[in-house]
Amino acid sequence: MSIEVRDLRLRFGDVDALDGLSFSLAGGKIYGLLGRNGSGKTSLLSVLAAFRRPTSGEVLINGAEPFENAGVVSQICLIRESGDVYDNERVASVLRAGRQLRRDWDSDYAEKLLERFQLSTKKRVQSLSRGQKSALGIVVGLASRAPLTMFDESYLGMDAPSRYAFYEELLADYTAHPRTFVISTHLIEEVASLFEEVIIIDRGRLVLHEESDALRGRGVTVTGPADVVDTFVASLTVLGQQTLGRTKAATIYGELNDTQVRAAKLAGLELGPVALQDLFVHLTRAEAEGIVR
Template sequence: MPPVIELTGVTKRYKDTKAVDGVTLRIDGGKIYGLLGRNGAGKTTLMSILTAQDPETSGTVRVFGQHPYENDAVLSRMCFIRESQKYPGDFTPAQAFKSASLFFANWDQDFADRLVEEFALPLKRRIKKLSRGQLSAVGVVIGLAARAELTFFDEPYLGLDAFARQIFYDRLVEDYSRHPRTIILSSHLIDEVANLLEHVLLIDQGRIILDDDAENIRGSAVTVTGEETNVAAFTAGRTVLHRERLGSLASVTMEARLGSADRARAADLGLELSPVSLQQFVVRKTTAAAGRAGVEPRTVTEPSELEVAP
């Protein structure tokens, strides 16, 4: 079965900066993917390329086997929702949903109505008069009720409070289980979305530095704490992501799956082993990758006023 997304050597330049740098990637689909990375890492640029909102500088882009640019057959099968979503100034949420229902073939009005009620959205108020949270809810309703085969959420839920974000997470999982599709979720709230993700894509400095199933990542790192000499002996030869020292004590985060023999040895050395959350792993992995490359984190000004695809 052909992949939903296939990129080969894709690069995007903004003047002298590479926002996306030689990305080669295959997404087979039918999962909830997490596209993670710090600000300016290239997440929004990559999604903008995939949704034909910003053309690649070089490389090969295929979505549903075709290049998406000015390709209605491809664009009609995807939905791109982002934090800075723009709508016609005089539109109301009701009008935005009506327009979406005309474009997205799988639109579910009953589901949209349910979401409107749960988010307490004022349907007849002009969108430009909505609060940030209400504006975010409009995007979330469209992204979920559209049921597009390929849906991108570029942090549109950041304006929602914790209660509303939980509604989004619950309805996403609930509807995805009933109507499987490919969802790419970009988020800074990694610990909040960790349990939703089936596959993790970590981007930094415009490059994909991690592409793996979430289940494989869980338990793949551990933090070792104790006397510095004992920690050094235990972690020797391992891939170290982060190291801290306080007097004679040390704390080291390393990539490793520990077996019973490893844990017994750690106990004999008086070491404490602590699990590493997905957010901690992403932060440590990103920092370690930058350190190995000998570069400082860069800031990329990515596109900020893109519309819902097409």
């Protein structure tokens, strides 16, 4: 399912949770939604899932507005950090509800996932640990096979082996049953390899939307003697700098051309890539300081 967001605004009292957000997402990809705490990620996903009505602007899912549109909403699954399951229900009841509400629900796959995450259908949700509740939310999200499936920090309660099991299952099931995934996360480096495109928002506004590989290519670290580094980056967009003694490392935003690469090597400077998580930190800081627009 494709997503079209046009000048989207969501206001709570005097606060703009989303402030003129616009972007387009083609269907059938895995998207990473990144942003600091309070950036508007959860608000955006709530609007996409039709949990909230926009204050203004427009959201289209496959060309149709989702709010109060049963035909569209039935094809969307949003799993939030809470797992979106009721504490007083048994696990079996949660799966039964999923089967009744989701037209593409796969019961066999749900059973397989329960076994992988070691969840018993007889237990009540309230008796599960935080990690088990998160795992149950993951089961519901993946087994729903919804054409648009979104996870909002829904695996934070899980331990590392369980999170990596989730990443493996998501990629395998996406390959077998292509659909649109949107994953909001703070654990960027763990899940970054899944992302085909990345959306970064800050204070309710779009910082960038780009293919993951292209985004990684836009960040370069320049390391060497401090005075040489300062001279080299003087005309470039510097996102951040670190100095240790006489050595400085500067993170720049933008691709270097062949002439600049040769000049760096002749000056004895070292050029290196920037991890997606580090680039995210630098970009959101730069956005806040007005360096990047």
